Amino acid sequence: MSAQLIYDLVPLGSIVTYSDGSPRPPERHRKKVAAWENRNGGGSLIRKQAETRVGSTTLPASIALHKGDYGSHGTIVLRVHQTFSVNNDLKFSAKERPSIGTVLVLDRAGDDSELIHLAAxxxxxxEWLTRHGYPNAVLQQVTADTVAVVAVEGRTAA
Structure with a gap:
């Protein structure tokens, strides 16, 4: 499916993969492997940003994936996010949706919020919020309507 369908149909907290369809190069070609990994991977859907205007320029809608955290001894020193325009040419797939009853911890209210934690x-x-300082955080429970599979053009967005 396209990034636009991910933006339209897939709920925050879902595991999303993306690919350009090319085969992985041999490991000995480190630069080619790094470039391939930039266009083939996955992560957790943490943000959907609507189209915006900046001066006379229009920025298309986008989605952001959380690809990983790096650190040691329980301290995260680097968070890796990747943002994709809904107009890009990659193929996306929603591999897993959040379970019914889980709770999304969003950094703020509104359509432009970002998922900061997915709790059981x-x-x-x-309890997670008491240990992490997000004063404007909003809790949103995942319901059956949130994770419902939507039929699109004869296919399912699963």
Missing amino acids: NRMAAE
């Missing part, structure tokens, strides 16, 4: 339930989300 409301109590776990509230």
